[in-house]
Amino acid sequence: MERIFEARSVVIVGVSERPGNLGGYILQNLIAWEYQGRIYGVNPKGGEAFGYRLYPSVSDLPEPVDLGVIIVPAPAVPDIVDECGRKGITRLAIPAGGFEEFAGGGELRDALVAAARRHGIRFVGPNCLTVINAHTGLCLPFVPIPPELPRGCVSIVAQSGGIGLDFLARLKDENTGFAKFVSIGNKTDLDEVDYLEYLGRDPATEVICMYLEDVERGRALLETARSIKKPILLYKANVEPLTRESAQSHTAALANDDAVLDGALRQAGIKRVGRLAELAGYAKVFSLPPLRGNRVALVSPTGGILVLASDQCARRGFVFPPLPAALVEDIRSHLRAGVVNITNPVDLGDVHDAEARVYIVDRLMEQDFIDGVIMLLISRMASGEVSTGGIHGLRKNILPDLEALVDKHGKPLVFSLLATAEVRNNARRVVSLPIFDDAEEAVDAAAVLRDFSLRWAR
């Protein structure tokens, strides 16, 4: 696995400068992502592409590279695999489609597997976007991947390239970076269990997100997950009978008994999500410190949002410890307005002073009986302005001060900013704290953070 994801030399077999040449997109991705390893191209016609010399065949290469990328029509793949094996190339990424997902492709699949076995070759795919290592610039999809995607510690295993890319786009929107990406396709050789195992030990990966349409080695998946002390989030699709036919034509996936899977996943510490959007949402919450219990303070400058978030907290098993009289008195003495009724949930509606708001959150976070704070902000709608007050807004943007409290107390501050998308995006430029779009989503993410934190605390 390391030789694939950390490859220091690659060859793209089937590359040219011709517009629409898929190998050309791969080479351009490597260039755009500033891949630091050695790059070779193979094309029977020779010549060069994007400044790289093209060798007429794999056997002409000056070295047995770490990783071969085979992007030729399916019928030609088995021979190329053989040639790679003879050259001493034992790791391959095979984006090409046209195997068992098409009628009559089963024989080609068998030929591919046989060729790989002959040489002890392990491979990614076929029929997929293969691999990205965001930190080394090894960016192998055959579609343009913008190099400005942020680098980080979230890795993704996707049984659909399109969904994998959508996940990267969502992470970008959330200002959250990724480490490794693998689109696993038909998983004829390496499968989700292999990738999960690898990401479990990969030091660059701290959160693992998976999109799967079928699971063949269920027991192995669960055992592997159980041994990994990193959050694992799974979107398992292809669960309805109606769906199975289209899934089968897509990646030859077979559906599994969903209810059985559901219970087993929970036991193995895998968080199952019900919507694609939740994958990115939950992934980003893990940039916060652990949430070591159920006891939260819920804080908001608008009562209405306290009400609905409080509902959601109750559904997710959170409790609101009452605030001791001494703490209430201390907070009161820092406020100008006298009318504030300070209970937990905390309504900051009448606290229009930025410093006082930060002070309240600071005091709440330092309490032993508070495991974390969920804060719900609403911005006034003035276009593009990052205001974090109540409906009136505050003069001062308190986000950086709030972010500092997370480090100070080593506890999470999970918060949502109800505002236009534009205002939220601006806020995401100011702080790296995860910012949720909805109060309900913030509470759900806090619960996921808590569940994983408690699992490892035991």
Next chain:
Amino acid sequence: MERIFEARSVVIVGVSERPGNLGGYILQNLIAWEYQGRIYGVNPKGGEAFGYRLYPSVSDLPEPVDLGVIIVPAPAVPDIVDECGRKGITRLAIPAGGFEEFAGGGELRDALVAAARRHGIRFVGPNCLTVINAHTGLCLPFVPIPPELPRGCVSIVAQSGGIGLDFLARLKDENTGFAKFVSIGNKTDLDEVDYLEYLGRDPATEVICMYLEDVERGRALLETARSIKKPILLYKANVEPLTRESAQSHTAALANDDAVLDGALRQAGIKRVGRLAELAGYAKVFSLPPLRGNRVALVSPTGGILVLASDQCARRGFVFPPLPAALVEDIRSHLRAGVVNITNPVDLGDVHDAEARVYIVDRLMEQDFIDGVIMLLISRMASGEVSTGGIHGLRKNILPDLEALVDKHGKPLVFSLLATAEVRNNARRVVSLPIFDDAEEAVDAAAVLRDFSLRWAR
């Protein structure tokens, strides 16, 4: 009600140019929204504010205006109400807080009610942002409301001003306009049933969204809803015992038996939503023609999304009619690539030609056995580019052609665009077709559209 929402003259009682004066914000909103009615201000000190003469008292006004807005401290409100009554002003909007939501405020509440009764006055509030009529510019909240919010046919009744404003921000993000807005606060006089009844007969309102924390006149609400042939979407918060205390301090709301309410709402044709984000999402789907049945074609250029959307369709009771051989042959003859396996759900993965994609959707929509099309697009991530192809994108933006098909066939085309927020926002500038962020959300919205369409078809 008409005299409130369609008021042709208003007085703001308690207005000045002093920074932070809430009446000042109201006056500035009226100016920014280009309110066409007559505006008066009252301030005991006289003078003027933002170009408007201030009268020392309500009795000094030159006419009994349609609507009085009282933004003075709560203890002063009952006397002003009396004064308005004597002047012949019988409709009031009372944003001021400090009544029964605070300890000891019950007496003030009683005084307010008594004063109103003496003069046959009906009023909005207190303790709320009161009213906006987007089409007349009657914009009365005491916080700045950006006049660039789009005008449209969605109206909102919110028992929390903050949540009401959040809803307006979300509608703006969805490029969907609103007609009427009312933040109902303590609903001491007019309540959600009154507003619902009014919006039900209001010609400018085609979709009604409600956020409620309690329902006192449950039976009346249900009966009113049943008589209204417009989609009604409801977010009912304050359903968990843990929440009730904070809700009570917020708007003196009492929770109701949630399970009982749930069943009754469904029978009355009210769609209950579980998240705030769904309110705006579902509201926008009603700009499409009715979806008169369960039979849909599901179309996407990426297999993975077909799989998860197909799951979601099955959960929502949709079926995928098989395509007759003649139709398949016709479509095939319009495609260049021969490998496409044309079944419903339809995988456009190998159809890279823009015209062919539009042709396929056109042919699907014209079939009698198809009630509507759910289309799932994924954009390549090239920054800011509106591409609607598969992972490769298409040269031509097919959104306008797709939008034209909706008018042509009088059937809905519900679609989602999986992409970065930026790409989606650009797409929303190109077409007015509702565009969903997620495949699951698009399917859920299609189901809501179907449920209301079938309800009225019976």
